[in-house]
Every structure is written in C-alpha cells, then in structure tokens.
Amino acid sequence: MEKRVVFRSRWLPWVLIAPQVFIIVAFFFWPAAQALLQSVQQSDAFGTSVEWVGLENFINLWNDETYLASFYTTAIFSVSVAVAGISLSLMLAVFADRVVKGALIYKTLLIWPYAVAPAVAGVLWLFMFAPSVGVVSYGLRAMGVDWNHLLNGTHAMTLVVMAAVWKQISYNFLFFLAGLQSIPKSLIEAAAIDGARPWRRFWTIVFPLLSPTTFFLLVINIVYAFFDTFAIIDAATQGGPGKDTAILVYKVYYDGFKAMDLGGSAAQSVVLMVIVVVLTVVQFRFVEKKVNY
Amino acid sequence: MASITLKNVVKRYGFGKSTNQVIHGVNAQIGDGEFVVVVGPSGCGKSTLLRMVAGLEEISEGEISIGQRVVNNLEPSERDIAMVFQNYALYPHMSVFENMAYGLKIAKVPLDEIRARVDKAARILELGPYLRRKPRELSGGQRQRVAMGRAIVRQPQVFLFDEPLSNLDAKLRAHTRLEIQKLHRELGITSLFVTHDQVEAMTLAQRMIVMNDGVMEQFGTPEEVYTRPATTFVAGFIGSPPMNLLKNAPDAKPGTIVGIRPEHLDITAKGWSLNVDALEMLGAERLVYGRWLHGAGDELVIVRCAEDHPAPELGSTIHVTPRAGRLHAFDAATGKRLPI
Ligand SMILES: Nc1ncnc2c1ncn2[C@@H]1O[C@H](COP(=O)(O)OP(=O)(O)OP(=O)(O)O)[C@@H](O)[C@H]1O
Ligand SMILES: [Mg+2]
Numbered sequence: 050m051e052k053r054v055v056f057r058s059r060w061l062p063w064v065l066i067a068p069q070v071f072i073i074v075a076f077f078f079w080p081a082a083q084a085l086l087q088s089v090q091q092s093d094a095f096g097t098s099v100e101w102v103g104l105e106n107f108i109n110l111w112n113d114e115t116y117l118a119s120f121y122t123t124a125i126f127s128v129s130v131a132v133a134g135i136s137l138s139l140m141l142a143v144f145a146d147r148v149v150k151g152a153l154i155y156k157t158l159l160i161w162p163y164a165v166a167p168a169v170a171g172v173l174w175l176f177m178f179a180p181s182v183g184v185v186s187y188g189l190r191a192m193g194v195d196w197n198h199l200l201n202g203t204h205a206m207t208l209v210v211m212a213a214v215w216k217q218i219s220y221n222f223l224f225f226l227a228g229l230q231s232i233p234k235s236l237i238e239a240a241a242i243d244g245a246r247p248w249r250r251f252w253t254i255v256f257p258l259l260s261p262t263t264f265f266l267l268v269i270n271i272v273y274a275f276f277d278t279f280a281i282i283d284a285a286t287q288g289g290p291g292k293d294t295a296i297l298v299y300k301v302y303y304d305g306f307k308a309m310d311l312g313g314s315a316a317q318s319v320v321l322m323v324i325v326v327v328l329t330v331v332q333f334r335f336v337e338k339k340v341n342y
Numbered sequence: 343m344a345s346i347t348l349k350n351v352v353k354r355y356g357f358g359k360s361t362n363q364v365i366h367g368v369n370a371q372i373g374d375g376e377f378v379v380v381v382g383p384s385g386c387g388k389s390t391l392l393r394m395v396a397g398l399e400e401i402s403e404g405e406i407s408i409g410q411r412v413v414n415n416l417e418p419s420e421r422d423i424a425m426v427f428q429n430y431a432l433y434p435h436m437s438v439f440e441n442m443a444y445g446l447k448i449a450k451v452p453l454d455e456i457r458a459r460v461d462k463a464a465r466i467l468e469l470g471p472y473l474r475r476k477p478r479e480l481s482g483g484q485r486q487r488v489a490m491g492r493a494i495v496r497q498p499q500v501f502l503f504d505e506p507l508s509n510l511d512a513k514l515r516a517h518t519r520l521e522i523q524k525l526h527r528e529l530g531i532t533s534l535f536v537t538h539d540q541v542e543a544m545t546l547a548q549r550m551i552v553m554n555d556g557v558m559e560q561f562g563t564p565e566e567v568y569t570r571p572a573t574t575f576v577a578g579f580i581g582s583p584p585m586n587l588l589k590n591a592p593d594a595k596p597g598t599i600v601g602i603r604p605e606h607l608d609i610t611a612k613g614w615s616l617n618v619d620a621l622e623m624l625g626a627e628r629l630v631y632g633r634w635l636h637g638a639g640d641e642l643v644i645v646r647c648a649e650d651h652p653a654p655e656l657g658s659t660i661h662v663t664p665r666a667g668r669l670h671a672f673d674a675a676t677g678k679r680l681p682i
Contacts, residue, residue, distance in 0.1 A: 233429065233431065235427045235428075235429055235431035236431050236433060236434075238396075238398050238418070238425075238427075238431065239425070239427060239431040239433075239492075240433075240444070241398070241417070241418045241419060242396065242397075242398075242418045242419060242423065242424065242425050242445075243419070243444050243445030243448060243492075243496075244419035244445055244448040244449055245419075245444075245448050249448065253444075254433060257435045258434065258435060
C-alpha cells in the first residue's frame with residue numbers, strides 16, 4: 050500500500066523540504082553553476098580581470114599533455130582501487146558469512162575503517178610506509194625491497210591505492226554481506242546435493258547471484274576513486290612524486306588553488322561532472338535491466 | 343535403488359547448557375522402492391529428520407544407512423540422493439534446462455546424455471515448452487515440476503521431499519499428488535516425503551511415520567494408522583474430525599481412555615445419552631456435538647452422520663451406539679494403545 054500524507058496547507062510541504070532544498074542549492078547547484086560559468090571565462094591570478102573566452106579552456110585541456118597523463122593516472126588508480134577493494138571485501142564477506150563464533154566482533158572490526166576520516170587514513174598509511182621510519186617499510190627493507198614512495202612513482206601509487214582500498218572496504222563489505230545473506234540457504238544446499246564443492250558453488254551460484262551488487266559497487270568504487278580519495282592523496286603524496294599520483298580531482302585542486310588557473314580548473318571540474326553523470330546513468334540503466342531475478 | 347535404515351537417530355542443536363534435543367531416538371527401516379511419508383505437527387522435527395538423511399544436518403547420535411552404506415560421515419553429494427525443497431530452491435539465474443542439467447554437468451555426464459535425460463524428464467513433467475525460461479518466468483506449479491525434474495534426471499537411489507506441495511493451491515495440490523504417485527509407480531525409487539497435511543500423508547503413503555515432538559509415535563500403513571492408532575496422539579492427529587478420546591464414557595475402566603471415531607457412532611434408540619450442543623452441516627455429512635447426560639464429567643463427543651439422516655434438535659437428547667469392533671482403548675497415563 051502506498052502511504053500518502055495529504056497536507057491541507059499549501060506552504061507547509063514547502064517549508065518541510067526547504068532545508069533539504071537549501072542544502073542542495075547552496076552546496077551543489079550553486080558551485081556547479083559557478084564552475085560552469087568559470088569554465089568559459091579566463092581570469093588573472095588575483096581575480097581582478099575576467100574575460101569571456103568560450104571553449105578555449107576546454108581546447109587547452111585537450112592539448113595539455115599533463116592533463117591527458119592525469120587521465121591515465123586516474124584510470125590506473127580507480128581500476129586498481131575498484132578491483133582490489135571489491136575482491137578483498139567480497140572475500141572478507143564470504144568469510145564473515147561463515148563465521149559462527151565471534152561474528153559480531155569480526156564484523157565490527159571490519160566496519161571500523163569507514164569511521165576514519167580520509168585524511169587520517171592517508172596519514173596512517175603514510176606513517177606505516179615512511180621510507181626511513183615506517184614499520185612496514187622497515188619490514189620491506191628487511192625483505193630486500195627498498196621502499197621509497199617519495200622517489201618511486203609505482204611505490205607512491207601502490208601506497209595511495211592501499212589507503213584508498215582500506216578506507217572503502219567496510220562499505221563494500223556491508224553490501225556484500227547483505228547480498229550473501231539474501232541468498233536463500235536452500236540454494237546452496239541444493240547445489241551441495243547436486244554435487245558442487247564449495248569453490249564451484251561459489252562461482253556458479255553465489256557469485257552470479259551477487260552480480261547486481263558487484264556491479265553497483267563497481268560504479269560506486271570508481272566514483273569513490275575519482276572523487277573521494279582527494280584527501281588521502283593530499284595527505285599521503287600530494288600528487289607526487291612528480292605527477293605520478295595526481296589524479297583528476299587532485300589536478301583540479303592543484304591547477305585552481307596552487308597554479309591559480311581558475312578557468313582551466315573549472316573546465317576540468319565540468320569534465321568530471323560529465324563523467325559522474327555518465328556513470329550514474331549507466332548504473333541506473335544497467336541496474337534496472339539486470340537486477341530482477 | 344536402496345533401503346533406508348535409521349538406528350536410534352538423535353538430533354541435538356546447540357552446545358552445553360543451551361542444548362536442545364529435537365529428535366529422540368528414531369528407529370525405522372524403509373524398504374527398497376517404498377514410499378514413506380513423515381507426518382506430524384509443525385516443529386515436531388520432520389524436516390530435521392529428512393535433512394539428516396540428506397546430509398544437510400549432522401547426526402548427533404545413531405546411524406543412518408542408505409542401501410548397505412552407513413552415510414553418517416558422507417557429504418550430501420556422496421549419498422546418491424535428490425531432494426525437492428519446500429521453496430523449490432531453483433537457481434534463479436539459470437534456465438529450466440540449466441537447472442536440471444547442473445548436477446549432471448558436475449557429475450561429468452556427456453552432453454548428449456544430459457540432453458537426453460533432461461528431455462525425457464521434461465516430457466514426463468510436461469515442461470518441454472519452458473526449458474529456456476528462467477524460474478521467475480514460471481508459475482508456482484511449473485516451478486514445482488522443475489524442482490521434481492531436477493531430482494529425476496539425477497536418477498538417484500532415494501528421493502527426499504520436504505513439503506513440496508505446500509505452496510500450491512488446493513486443486514493443483516490434489517493433482518500433483520496424483521502425479522507424484524504415478525511417478526513413483528513408474529520409477530520405483532525409494533522416497534521419503536515430509537508433510538504436515540494428513541490427507542497428503544494418507545493418500546501418498548505406502549507406510550507413514552507419525553511424529554510428535556521428536557518422537558516416532560507410529561510407523562505403519564495408512565490403514566493401520568487409521569484403524570489401530572498406537573497412541574492417543576496418533577488417534578487425535580489422523581482423521582478429521584479427530585477420534586473422540588473419552589475419559590468419562592459409560593463403560594470406561596478407570597485409568598483408561600476410550601477412543602471412538604465420530605464416523606463409528608450411530609444415532610440409535612438406546613445407548614450412550616448425549617445432550618446436543620451444536621450442529622455443523624458439511625454437505626455430505628453432518629457433525630453433531632454432544633455432551634454427556636449421565637453426569638460423570640463434562641466432555642465433548644462428536645458424532646458424524648450422513649446428511650440424509652434427520653438432524654437432531656439443538657438441546658435435545660440423543661442416544662448413540664459405537665459400532666462393533668470400532669472401540670479403542672488407551673492407557674490414560676502413557677497414552678499407549680491397550681488391547682481391548
Ligand atoms: N538450526 C537450528 N537450531 C536450533 N534449533 C533448530 C534448528 N532447526 C530446527 N530447530 C528446532 O528443531 C525443531 C524441529 O524443527 P523442524 O524444522 O524439523 O520442524 P518441522 O517438523 O519440519 O516443522 P514444520 O512443519 O514447521 O516445517 C523445532 O523445534 C526447531 O525450533
Ligand atoms: Mg519443516
């Protein structure tokens with residue numbers, strides 16, 4: 050049954066949604082509109098002169114090799130974060146679904162990282178992997194790996210991927226756990242009677258039934274890697290060494306606030322906005338079609 | 343094909359203080375090719391018993407054998423059984439064909455033979471037109487048949503059914519009951535069928551196990567269970583309306599309970615006197631609810647008489663006589679059947 054409230058007064062409903070509308074307008078539409086406006090303008094570093102330049106900012110981006118390189122970096126980063134994050138959390142969820150004793154503690158521990166602020170997560174991992182004093186880099190050196198993410202781009206990328214994955218695992222874990230628990234036990238039992246061993250049961254029954262969850266998480270994780278990892282990167286590597294971990298959002302920030310190229314930075318934001326919109330549309334299209342078993 | 347032997351089978355859930363024993367030593371010998379129904383009220387442990395045979399629950403004590411093999415420590419897949427679940431447990435992402443072929447593929451049966459077996463099962467169950475559909479595109483009855491098909495194609499030694507008809511409407515249930523009987527006649531595979539519905543039990547069973555609270559109360563043919571119930575529980579569970587179990591019948595010995603089925607009481611000119619309390623017209627028959635007049639104690643006695651028999655007036659006095667040889671006697675303390 051649909052639940053509906055009928056308001057007698059004409060203004061009360063508006064008042065009730067006003068806070069939400071205000072927040073969306075003030076923190077989403079307004080900045081988005083500003084970015085759109087700025088992306089077709091050119092201003093000097095002090096904001097004293099503003100000039101209308103049309104699509105020039107976008108054309109410049111297209112011709113900017115560092116921007117294209119940043120795209121590549123972002124692709125590597127987000128694919129690594131999504132794939133590693135999803136497979137690890139799926140594995141943890143499968144284990145959690147089986148534990149009988151101490152399941153609550155296990156689950157609580159896994160959900161904790163979600164409560165840690167991204168910047169703090171970045172700093173934590175930075176400390177552990179600090180080239181001269183970090184615990185992990187000390188251990189790595191003992192194993193013959195000369196860890197230095199300040200000089201080695203691959204090391205730096207590995208570090209931010211690890212921090213970003215760690216931060217996102219709880220979220221993925223919860224969704225996978227819920228997904229696993231919604232698969233009827235009798236399906237697994239039927240497969241066991243049909244002679245499928247656990248590994249086969251997982252790949253032929255459980256995994257296909259989780260595919261809507263996996264796809265949803267794939268999109269969410271890519272969006273996360275694109276946008277929400279800014280603080281981790283800023284705290285851990287500041288986009289370095291060189292530009293090896295400067296993903297698109299980091300470059301937006303850097304070009305806008307460090308290099309003071311507001312127009313170029315705004316154009317980059319607009320590109321990012323388009324990417325989010327596309328991802329969201331893909332998500333909804335796919336989820337609508339595929340989820341109904 | 344194989345027989346099933348249960349020896350002192352016990353099931354306990356939980357450990358230590360929270361131990362909960364739900365099966366209390368069941369002994370039964372199910373013959374090769376026999377169709378046995380396990381019946382009892384909800385929560386009496388029917389599913390648990392079946393799942394122990396299937397290998398889905400551990401056996402706490404005792405021994406279960408299928409054929410000559412003790413299966414206590416065998417995986418479900420090694421027991422050579424097939425099971426039909428109450429919710430059918432069809433793989434939702436696979437077509438009907440794939441659902442039926444899944445077990446065969448795992449057993450590495452050659453593809454031509456898989457096709458042949460699935461086609462044959464589909465023909466028997468009239469599933470031919472649906473082989474490419476997904477389970478969600480089928481009606482409840484069709485899903486039920488796919489679940490049966492998945493069991494048939496495996497050609498197992500034993501079929502296990504856990505209330506496979508309870509999600510069907512009354513008409514389809516009656517129809518499927520006949521189908522299952524026919525299937526069993528054709529294939530002759532030893533079957534264990536769990537239900538809480540006594541009509542299903544009486545019509546399907548060659549022999550039936552009546553369970554109550556984890557205890558096997560009786561194991562016998564439907565006739566035996568109806569005509570010679572082993573305990574007051576069985577007497578009260580099988581038959582609708584149930585047998586009258588009377589402590590205050592005029593000729594009851596102290597410490598015993600007299601049992602008489604409503605259909606075995608005739609309204610006569612003389613006999614036990616009853617005051618008519620209520621009447622129910624069921625179509626082909628009428629139920630008369632009476633209470634004792636002789637004052638030994640208050641008790642309800644149900645009498646079932648044909649619809650063409652004149653209906654007694656409410657509040658009037660009638661006399662009933664039990665038919666010869668239809669009286670039962672039970673020990674009031676243990677509930678066990680006594681010789682008459
Ligand atoms: N996993 C379990 N842990 C603890 N107790 C259980 C478990 N499964 C079943 N039980 C208990 O065992 C008893 C028997 O359950 P079972 O499912 O065998 O009943 P049933 O006869 O099949 O009932 P129904 O007709 O409702 O399906 C019940 O009292 C139930 O609470
Ligand atoms: Mg049950």
